[in-house]
Amino acid sequence: MSRPRFNLDIVGMVLSLACALHCLAVPLLLMFGAFTGLHFLADPAIEHTVIFGSIIIAGLSLIPHYFHHRRKEVLVTATTGFALIFIGHFFGLAWLHGLLVAAGGAAVAVSHLLNWRYCRDLEVCK
Numbered sequence: 550m551s552r553p554r555f556n557l558d559i560v561g562m563v564l565s566l567a568c569a570l571h572c573l574a575v576p577l578l579l580m581f582g583a584f585t586g587l588h589f590l591a592d593p594a595i596e597h598t599v600i601f602g603s604i605i606i607a608g609l610s611l612i613p614h615y616f617h618h619r620r621k622e623v624l625v626t627a628t629t630g631f632a633l634i635f636i637g638h639f640f641g642l643a644w645l646h647g648l649l650v651a652a653g654g655a656a657v658a659v660s661h662l663l664n665w666r667y668c669r670d671l672e673v674c675k
Contacts, residue, residue: 557610558665562658564606565630568599569654572637572647600634603657607631611664618667623660630656 607627615624630653637649 556665557606558661558668561603561606561610561661562665564599564603565654565658565661567654568603568634569651569658571596571599572650572654596638600638603654604631607657607660611660614664614668617671618664620663620667623664623667626656626663627660630654630658630660 611623611627615621633649633653633656635653637646637653
């Protein structure tokens with residue numbers, strides 16, 4: 550029986566999707582923040598931690614595996630996702646921020662999914 554392997558792509562997908570959901574849900578939660586006590590979720594430290602954690606995990610997972618499967622769409626999708634996150638975070642209008650960052654988080658999650666699928670069948674990625 551083989552031992553389960555720690556997979557950075559799964560962690561990256563979960564973190565990126567959590568980022569996307571966070572960016573979509575926080576504005577709704579803030580409307581009811583006085584009632585729910587969840588206003589701490591809008592703290593920029595949480596956003597920065599998740600963004601930089603996603604970048605580190607993507608770098609550790611996507612870049613080394615790219616040299617095995619050579620599928621450029623993985624890196625292009627991740628780069629586009631992070632570009633959307635940064636544009637939405639630093640240059641987006643208030644109403645556009647959530648949409649851009651959520652789309653960026655979803656794109657990064659898709660890049661991890663593609664990376665996982667391309668590496669699944671390669672012996673060198675296992």
